[in-house]
Amino acid sequence: MKLKVFLIIQLFLVGFLVCPQTANAQNAGQSQAPRTILGIVTDENGEPLPGAAVAQKRVNKTQSIVGVQTDINGHFSLTLPANTKEIEVSFLGFETLTITVTNQRDYQIKLKPSTAFLEELVVTGMFTRKANSYTGAVATVKKEALLQMGNQNVVQSLKNLDPSFMQLDNLAAGSNPNAMPNLQMRGQSAFPDIKGEYQNNPNQPLFILDGFETNLTKIIDLDMNLVESITLLKDATAKAIYGSKAANGVIVMETRRPEAGKMKISYNGSAVIEAPDLTSYDLANATQKIEIERLAGLFDSDNVVTRISRQKRYNEILKEVLAGVNTDWLAQPVRTGIGHKHALYLEGGDQFMLYGVDLSFNSINGVMKGSDRNTFSGGLTLSYKLKNFIFRNKLSITHNSANESPWGNFDSYAKMNPYSRIYDQNGQLIKSYNYTSMKGVIDPQTNPVWNSMINTKNISRYTDITNNFYAEWSASKSFKITGRVGFSNNQFSSDNFKPASHTDFALYSGDDIYRKGSYIQGNGKTTNFNSDLGANYSLNFGKSVLFLNGQWNMSMYSYDYSSVIAEGFPNDNMDHIIFATQYEKDGKPEGSESISRSLGGIISANYAYDNRYLFDANYRITGSSEFGANNRWGSFWSLGGGWNIHEEAFLKNSQLINRLKLRVSTGYTGSQGFNTFQALATVKYYTTSSYNGEIGSYIVGLANPNLQWQKKYDQNVGVDFALFKNKLNGRFDYYIATTTSMLTDVTVPQSTGFSTYRENLGETENKGFEAYLNYRVYENKNSKSFLNIYASIAHNKNTINKISESLRKYNSDQDAIKGQKDTSSIKLQITTPSVRYEEGQSLNAIWAVRSLGIDPANGKEIFLKKNGEVTYVYNTADQVVCGDLLPKFNGNFGLSAEFKNFGINFSFNYRLGGQIYNQTLVDKVENADIKYNVDSRVFTDRWLSAGDHALYKSIKDLSYTRPTSRFVEDYNMLSLSSVNISYDFRDTKLVKNSFLDRLKLQFYVNELFNVSSVKIERGTNYPFARNFTFSIQAAF
Amino acid sequence: MKKFIKHNKNIITLTLAALLTLVVSSCEKFLDVRPKSEIPVGLHFDRESGFKDQLTGVYTKMCGTSMYGREMTFGLVEVLSQNYDLNANNTSYYYASLYNYAESVTKLKIDNIWTDTYNCIANLNVVLDQIDKVDTSIFTGINYRLYKGEALGLRAFLHFDMLRLFAPSYASNPTAPAIPYVTEYAPKITPQTNVGKTLDLIIADLEKAVTLLEVDSLNTSSSKYLNTSRRMYFNYFAAEAALARVYMYKGDKVNALKYAEKIITESEKTLNNAFAWTHYTSLETTYEYECNRTYTTEHVFQLKVNKMNDIVKYFFTNLAGNNALSPSDTKADVIYEKTSKGYGNDYRMNKCFQYDGAKRYLSKFWQYENGPHNNIFPIIRKTEAYYIAAEILKNTDKARAIQLLNLVRSYRKLSSYPLPATLTADEVNTEIFKEYRKEFLAEGQLFFYYKRLNLPVIEGAGVSANNSIYVLPMPDNEIEFGQRQ
Structure with missing residues (x-):
């Protein structure tokens, strides 16, 4: 060998x-x-x-x-x-x-x-490495695998393919097509964004599309058929080349490049059906609801006169219930959304000139009526090859428009009482109802359907133009110079119009009558410029192979956004801002603006001796305008080693072990992405006050010129293997990642003029492993049939090692809020567990007071104090860790098979261990506001009289339930995240005897079912959806 | 292989050279980014207007309700002197009037006084840091001295009020730990200095300010009455009057008298006077809105409070409800000795208490539509210099002391009731206290009068006064993270 x-x-x-x-x-x-x-x-x-x-x-x-x-x-x-x-x-x-x-x-x-070349190359976005000699922890996903998991978007498919890539549950936003997912790779490495200092989710991985940094929205709207491969860079060796931005992991995507030959046209079309999944709701029906109200004492009073009027009200409602009124409010704002997408790709050319044209249209119709997302994109790739030069240019334009549902928030329907009719006997929409609160007060309640009947507007749009140019000069087989220039411009706008008749303005009176109706208009743009110049060199001597890469890059990013609010729109047809009677009262334009620049250089080496002993080293230096003048330049490095045991003589001809590679890596990367200028002393002008007719300026904050990157130190040990004639192959990685110098607010005495400043202080650790196994159960190359089963598992544990005083203060502030007496304006803060920062604990820990349940004698909750004593009194100081939001294990498993022309793929997603705080039980059962509809468990599981062994407090107990272990539930979940059935017409007469090159039909179902150990309302603001897709792929 | 390297040596060298050039040529400048919404300090202060705007910003903040726009004048500090009769349901100040500094509303007010004042000081420190870094040629005329003088003077003036609120008085303990005297804009903790030392630092800054501000047009102009807007800035005389106040607090009578006399001298000039006595015709006006109830011409330093009516109307009119701040009729009678001495015609009472609805309120700060004296709040009055001089001279030159008091009283329509020359020194002292109470009603100076003399009794307070009342607690974070004593 x-x-x-x-x-x-x-x-x-x-x-x-x-x-x-x-x-x-x-x-x-x-x-x-x-x-x-x-x-x-x-x-x-x-x-x-x-x-x-x-x-x-x-x-x-x-x-x-x-x-x-x-x-x-x-x-x-x-x-x-x-x-x-x-x-x-x-x-x-x-x-x-x-x-x-x-x-x-x-x-x-x-x-x-060659088996050694089965995986071929690792695409890092800057250069490629031979997978066999690479020591980084990466996962490569090819187009076919990605499309097998669904064709909604890249992120939806990726989460079914790699367990380290997690999309966090968003129980509020559900399947809103316009809500961006919350992503993380290998755990949380930044403190949660309590104060909104970050521009994006601080744990979001870096996205690299065709070598250039891009944002999540663009990835979500990307036509999946254009994706050629996705590489997840996880450890230091893989990430270090992205230096200061790579701490959260890097996702590298390469899009399709045109192939030579006569013009080839590929078409991909899909019809998508989205059906609402409301199975997590368990609301009371009309009969139950009126009984709950009666039990809660809404119709009782010690005062005879009051009691008579309340009884009268009871009878009115009862009459409606007996007349059969049982409105299904949840069904009102939802629909089965039917969307469609089309993608066309034309390619061709000769050995000098290649061209590729892509056009795509994607129309997603969400399950809330009127909610949609439409993306139209087009691109042109031209590639020219002359001797040892290659020039390639890709221009792409994307236009997107997204409408939010005029029906409003889904939870406003969930709270409507089922005994209320939507329309009166004459078929007229009822605008407002009278609901009785727990105190017996009758309040007006507007009908949420009303707003859907008038003309409103809540739309956002963007147009993105990106041009990437690439040039390559192969001076020789082993020496190559590459250069890239990328430019992108994104113009975005939003319009939110509500006319005077909207229920938001129901309470306006007096002079404010003329202010009814509002229009919020926002406009902005981002501009991105990137360029780099690189040199690649390879050298062979003896048994050694050395690859050397150097690159110099530069980038600029700017963001600019402003919005204005206008008021007074008497008629709902006047849905343009120019029809406003005035600007917002006492309002002024709002917005934000930022700019950042960075420069950097990288040297990367990959050395293999005899293809057995492998070595990787990366060094990167980056300067960024986001950091303090004293720490503008940062350096990042990584070292990796590997051993291809299968290349050793003793395993060379083994039938059992076909591949066995050990990998070890270590190194530093950084993360940034929070608001710029924190390191600079800057001045702002007062906008609402003046002195003697002049406008004054002031210093914004306490600048910290020493501010620097958050640093992440990754250590990774991994093994890749293939056994039994390559039938069983897999990957295992163990990692410890420590984030140091985390950005956090440090409290200073106010005599400095300010109360806090930003400092690099915090420290967290993520430890975990990932394993992936694939087994080819059956294979017949002649009939092109196979059966594969696969499974993956990931585990991550997060620990806070060090926090600042101001985070400790945040804890005590949160405790102080929870310690306050019941106040409706802060009910949510009082009743939900808050994020707590304690050294030695996880960022995802659920803090609550341990509970021994409801005392059957009196219906009061019994708490366990920190010292083990039993008490009825809730004390925030007794809060301990009662669970962790992150699963102990999560992953996927499934099978994929092809039999002749038929193909099938099942993919399950699971989580094991970990807990959740069941807020549905708190809000809709225990602290349920009887004025509105409630979970039917109010009816069954609450304490009624002495001796009841109930799960929840008495129905007449109106006190707020503060975080208690009673509502911390183990959260295990299994979902059939993707099913795919396909038929490929290859080798059939249809294809052979027609102009068709290829024809494939596919059917997908996403999120067909979801079973979990916790009964919680999923999709509170927007319901979750099941997704059915028919798709056709053709090439000719 | 070797051959190949040789063959390509030039290419490699060239490439490396190109890379290196890029590295070198891309200088730090590329990374110096200028945001639009915020201006980097360096850029802001590269021209004169930056300094002017920054000082304007400090005055703006000083007008805020946590500072001289309310709490440090007619709000919290005046409440502490017990000049008002508070409703027990007054949610804003009732606990403050009981000196319950730990109660949350009061505590928040105290914290904000500290936080905002030190924020002003930080802003001034930026000015002082930058003004000596930049090329002085960017300043026109006397502006360099003016801006630097104002910044130094204000820094001292604000520290002095922090000292008066948050540290024991010099009279009670000159070596007690006082406040941090902050002279740097940096995330750095300034240690506490003791009361005496802090006063020395304040005096040093004020003396420098006086020297710099000599060029002030309020001092040099041949037609000072045309420069009255300088009273709205920390002017030359404000620095001198502040020095009189500070020396007096320190018990340095020689220097206190020196600076008080300077103010009196200016005040007694018959021609070209920077702050003439307010003429009776400005008080006995045909229309209510024209009446000059705060004697604006006599202000040595005043603040132009934006939309002052939006602040005061919620405390001095029937809009205030339970939160009204005014002495009751009975209390006003006592303060102004209406029944006991027949001083009912004193303008300070006669013109300053009016009905709004069913109740009578202190109308000193009422704002009228098109009123010529709107939005002005007195911070230093020239009469304070008369009182300081009288207090010092009462033992050595009693006749002059009484003469000075009578002079002030004559401009308050009390010329028919001159103080007799037969008064003893103690009696003169009592008259000075009464004057403080009458003259500075709702201006926050009386509390400091009690504190300066470390008097054991605050009239109207249910408890005897000591440092547990005289010394306000610093904010928790200041104590914890600044390790204050």
């Missing part, structure tokens, strides 16, 4: 340097004399392999040899010197074949794909 690798490299060189014509001395006949042989080199299927090396086999080191490369049709002609016994045929990705030369003149040579 040692020799083989050496030879492959030699042969490449030979193939490059030696011209076929020069070795063309004709002398056929005897094997003793020089002679010419002819032939064709193909793969196993008989497809010709252009560019394969065919050369005389070297007998000793000093021998000079002759060789040629196959032409575009795989043909070669080689004149061999006398006494040549053997020739060698090699090609990248295939096993080198040695052939004994006989008297035969024509050779048909078939090459087998």
Whole structure:
């Protein structure tokens, strides 16, 4: 093998340097004399392999040899010197074949794909590495695998493919097509954004699209058919090249590049059906609700007069209930949304010029009526190749518009009482109802359906233009210079219009009557400019292979947004801001603006000795305007080592172990992305006050010129393996990642003029493992049939190592709020557990007071104090960790199979361990506001009289329930996240006898079911949806 | 292989050279980014207007309700002197009037006084740091001296009020730990200095300010009455009057008298006077709105409070409800000695108490539509210099002391009731106390009068006065993170 690798490299060189014509001395006949042989080199299927090396086999080191490369049709002609016994045929990705030369003149040579090259290359976004010699922890996902998991968007499919990539539950936003997912890789490495200092989710991984940084929205709206591959960079070796931005992991995407040949057209069309999933709701029906109200004493009073009027009200409601009124409010704002998407790709060209044109349209109709997201995008890729130069330019334009549902928030329907009619007997919409509160007060309650009947507008749009230019100069086979320039501009706007008749303005009176109706208009743009220049060099000496890369890059980013509010829109048809009667009272334009720049350089080396011992090193230096003048430059590095055990002599021919690679890596990366200018002393002007007719300025905050990156120190140990003739393959990684110098507010005495400033102080640790296993149960190459099963698991544990005084203060502030007496304005803060920062605990810990349940004697909750004593009194000081929001284990499993032309794929998503605070039970059962509809468990599980062993407090107990372990529930979940059934018309008459090149039909179902150990309302502001898709792929 | 390297040596060298050039040429400047919404300090102060705007910002903040726009004048500080009769349901100040500094509403007010004042000081420190860094040629005329003088003077003036509120008086304990005297804009904790030392630092800054501000047009102009707007800034005389106040607090009678006399001298000039006595015709006006109830011409330093009516109307009119701040009729009678001495015609009473609805309120700060004296709040009055001089001279030159008091009283329509020359020194002292109470009603100076003399009794307070009343607690974070004593 040692020799083989050496030879492959030699042969490449030979193939490059030696011209076929020069070795063309004709002398056929005897094997003793020089002679010419002819032939064709193909793969196993008989497809010709252009560019394969065919050369005389070297007998000793000093021998000079002759060789040629196959032409575009795989043909070669080689004149061999006398006494040549053997020739060698090699090609990248295939096993080198040695052939004994006989008297035969024509050779048909078939090459087998090399196992070592099965994974081929690792795309890091800056350069590529041979997977076999790379020591980083990466996961590569190909287009086919991605599309098998669904065709909603890249993120939805990715979360089914790699367990370290997590999309956090968003129980409020549900399946809102316009809500951006909250993503993280390998745990949380930044403190949660309590004060809104970050521009994005601070734990969000970095997205690199075709070599350039991009944002989540663009990834979500990206046409999936354009994605060629996705690489997740997880450990220091893989990430370090992205230096200061890479701490949260990097997701590298490469899009499709045009292929040569006559024009080829591919079309992909889908019809998507989204159906609301309301199974998590368990609301009381009309009969139950009126009984709950009665039990709660809404119709009782000690005062006779009051009691009579309340009884009268009871009878009115009862009459409606008996008349059969049982309104299904949840059904009002939802629908089955039908969307469709189309993608067209045209490509073609010759050896000099290639072109690719993509057009796509994606219309998503969400399950709330009127909620949609439409994306139209087009792109043009041109590639020009001249000698050893390649120029490639990709221009893409995306236009998106997104409408929020005019029906408002879903929870406003969940709280409507089922005994209320929507329309009166005359078919007129009822605008307002009278609901009785717990105190017996009758309050007006507007009908949420009303707002859907008037003309409103809540739309946002953006247009994105991106142009990426790439140039490459291959000075030689081993030396290459690349350069890139990328520019993108995103213009976005939003309009939110509510006319005077909207229920928001129901309480306006007096002079404010003229202020009814509002229009919020926002406009903004972001501009991104990136450029880099790189050099790649490879060197072979002896058994060593060395790849060296250097790159210099520069980037600029600017953001600018402003919005104005206008008031007074008497008529709902006047839905343009110019019809306003005035600007917002006492209002002024709002907005924000930021700009950041960075510069950096990187040196990266990959060394392999004999393909057995592997070594990676990266060093990056970055300067960013976001950091203090004293710490503007930061350096990041990584070291990685690997051992290809399967290349060792003792495993070389093993049938059992086909691949076994050990990897170790360590290094530093950084993270940023929070608001700029915190390091600078800056001045602002007063906008609402003046002095003696002049406007004054003031210092914004206490600048910290020493501010620097958050640093993440990653350590990773991993193993890649393939066993039993490659039937079983898998990957295991264990990591410890410590984030130090986390940005946090530090409290200073107010005599400094300010109360806090930003400092690098906090420290957290994430520890965990990931494992992935794939087993090919059955395979028949002839019928192209196979059956694969796969499973993955991930575990992550988060620990806070160090926090600042101001975070400790945040804890006591939160406790103080929870310690306050019941106040409706802060009910949510009082009744929900808050994030707490305690050294040694997790950022995701659920803090609550331990509960022993409800005392059957009196219906009061019994608490356990920190010292073990039992009490009825709730004290925030007794809060302990009662659970953790993060699952102990999460992952996927499933199977994929193809039988002849049929294909099927099932993918399950699971979480095991970990807890959740069941807020539904708190808000809709225990602290349920009886004025509104409640969970039916109010009816069944609450304490009524002495001796009841109930789960929840008495129905007449109106006190707020503060965080208690009673509502911390173990959260295990299993969902069938994706089902895919396909039929490929390959090798059928339809394809063979028509202009079609390819035709494939697919059917997907996403989120078909979701079983969990916790009964909680999912999708409170927007329901979750099940997704059914029919899709057709055709190429001609 | 070697051959290849040789062959490509030039290419490699060239590339490396190109890379290196890029590295070198991309200088730090590229990373210096200027936001639009916020201006970097360096850029802001590269021209004169930056300094002016920054000082304007400090005055703006001083007008805020946590500072001289309310709490440090007619609000909290005046409540502590017991000059008002508070309703027991007064949610804003009732606990303050009981000196319950730990109660949350009161505590928040106290915390905000500290926080906002020190924020002003930080803003002034930026000015003082930058003013000596920049090229002085950017300043026109006398502006360099003016801005620097104002910044130094204000820094001292604000620290002095922090000292008066948050540290024991010099009279009670000159070596007690006082406040941090902050002279730097940095995330750095300034240690506490003791009362005496802090006063020395204040005096040093004020003396420098006086020297710098000599060029003030309020001092140099031949037609000072045209420069009255300078009273709205920390002017030359404000620095001198503040020095008189500070020296007096420190018990340095020689220097206190020196600076008090300077103010009196200016005040007694018959021509070209920076702060002439307010003429009776400005008080006995035809229309209510024209009446000059705060004697604006006599202000040595005043603040122009934006939309002052939006602040005062909620305390001095029937809009105040339970939160009204005014002495009751009975209390006003006592303060102004209406029944006991027949001083009912004193303008300070006669013109300053009016009905709004069913109740009578202190109308000193009422704002009228088109009123010529609107939005002005007195911070230093020239009469304070008369009282300081009288207090010092009462033992050495009693006749002059009484003469000075009578002079003030004559401009308050008490010329028919001159104080007799036969008064003893103690009696003169009592008259000075009464004057403080009458003259500075709702201006926050009386509490400091009690404190300066460390008097054991605050009239109207249910408890005897000591440092537990005289010394306000610093904010918790200041104590904890600044390790204050």
